[in-house]
Amino acid sequence: MLSRAGTGKTTPMSVAAGKVSDSEKQVSTSALLDVRDLSVSFRDDAGWVQMLNNVAFTVKRGETLGIVGESGCGKSLTALSVMGLLPKRGCRRTGAIVFDGRDLAALGESGMRQIRGRQIGMVFQEPMSALDPVFTVGDQIAETVRTHFPVSQREAKERAVEALASVRIAGPANCATQYPMSLSGGMRQRVMIAMALVCEPKLLIADEPTTALDVTIQAQIMELLLELGQRTGTALLFITHNLGLIAESCERMIAMYAGEVVEDGPVESILQRPLHPYTAGLLESLPGRRAPKSRLSSIPGRVPSAREMPVGCRFGPRCNYAAAACQEPQRLRAVDDRHVRCVRASDLALAGAGV
Amino acid sequence: MNKLWRLLGRRLLQFLPILVFATFVVFGLLQLVPGDPALSLAGDYASTQRIAEIRHEYGFDQPLVVQYGIWLWHAMHGNLGLSLFSSEPVTQLIEDRLPNTIMVAVYALVVASAIGIPLGVLAATRSGSKIDSFVTSTASMGVALPSFWLAMILALQFSLYRHWFPTTGAADFFTDPAGAISHATLPAIALAVGVVATLARQVRSDLLEVLNQQYMRTLRAKGLSNGAILWKHGLRNVSATLLTLTGLQVNRLFSGAVVIEAVFAIPGVGSLVSYSAINKDFPVVQGVVLVLVLIVISVNLFVDIITALLDPRVTAST
């Protein structure tokens, strides 16, 4: 109803020298979201620090894209950039975020308000604190509807109850009258999903939607997200540090390291044969592998701080395959069906997930 | 709704002992005031026997607890006794003077809320800016300003020198609203300054905390405007603490009124109680204290109900 798709014009990309490879990627016309050369910096007492460096990826309509990476690698920043929810002061964002043919990066705050909640929904990691404690969940969902559609309070409430039913909450009408504090974490996350999907957005960004939940609830929420995405044709940008979840749920994935995309391709082929040593390291930590350790403990060393980023490959200090050529800054280059930020991608034979 | 009734019941049960305790303490404290009311009642040349008679007549020879019990029993029947000196019923004295005190207190509260709350909101939304540091630093000063000192400065400047406002007295709000307002303006300002500062500081810090909560990001992600986020969600979230704080200011205004009424010679219950305490006019002091405690308790009860309706966490946590 409020969609103005097609009327906005795409801002021509500025392709700086040295970033050619990032734009080598063919921009498919069917891409719903096309993030190009996204960089984000924050200012602190010592000056500007870059936290995202030329992040680029696309999400096709109806597709599920996974973003994986260690804590602090910039996954949430990427999501917040797309939503235009970065802090207003002390933060700089460059690059293009083309959504449905329009560059969100060039859109003002009021334009973004018509995108948020309507065209792009978002579910956050912390269900316990993500809902306003003094309004009933029904009111909060109805508020989203009323923000984007000129409907009556009653109709909005009805839509809210329907949305609660669609996330399989038993007794949705009763649930709508509850305050968040009387709901469990899993229930609140369902409410968050209902709220994010109530306006039937084209894209749903889920930033670690299950991390804070019990393991049994995690599986239910994942299933729900995927099923709803499929039923409504909503594309899903799924952020997690758990590669196992991506393996189960996504078609394509990107791996991020220290504010950069290091590998981008179809999940199946990455699992079979990772091209970047970091992705291979992530695979090591998948359950059922030789060393069934938790998280990413199988990669020794730690992420360099944003202030002390190596000039060459950012993964270099932790990489077992580092060579002389790795001292150069690494570009994202096309290799087979992927994009990889590793000079040795073609000559390394890295182990995939055991079959 | 059930929870609300339970909250109400519990509050009433808490307030009753407070009421008894407060009036009993005042009863006891009055004994410490130097001088014997029987002596002054009896007049200068009374015989010892006459004084003893008076003591007996007024019950001063009874143990303290008994005296208090008798007073309480009468008070429960709406009889606060007679003034020892003017022999007027205490209820009549209070009825005559309470409106003047309420006028000043309500006036001060309205002015203070109308200025203090927006200032706090402004400072919170522009936190770190010049406006914020201005509000914060002026508020710290305002909190420390003694209201009687301010009252004297105001009286000197605006009524004695400039004659903008009357220096002393009060007028009835219903028969002479303009007069009542003009009489109450300076005292209300003197009382309001501290309240403005307290409110502004508290609103600023509470709102700042709320605005930094995770759910604020959710609200932005829904596509809400900054105005809706601040005025609907921000203020609703601080409303409970804000109302509670405002309720506390009512207590403060009534106690402040005692001093302010003396400075501006306002015939309110504040000046009545200080005058009567000096003269050991027990029944009057007791009556005024009872009425003030009742007012404060009712205000707090009212605040409790409203906050419980506004914020579900209140009923859950009590």
Ligand SMILES: Nc1ncnc2c1ncn2[C@@H]1O[C@H](COP(=O)(O)OP(=O)(O)OP(=O)(O)O)[C@@H](O)[C@H]1O
């Ligand atoms: N408002 C901010 N000001 C300064 N630095 C920030 C800000 N927000 C994020 N950062 C920094 O940006 C980097 C990336 O943060 P981000 O939240 O995107 O990580 P993440 O990949 O989502 O990690 P996690 O798995 O822990 O959620 C971190 O080093 C973080 O400290």
Ligand code: SF4
């Ligand atoms: S570029 Fe070199 S150091 Fe970096 S991941 Fe590839 S092999 Fe390792």
Ligand SMILES: [Mg+2]
């Ligand atoms: Mg994160």
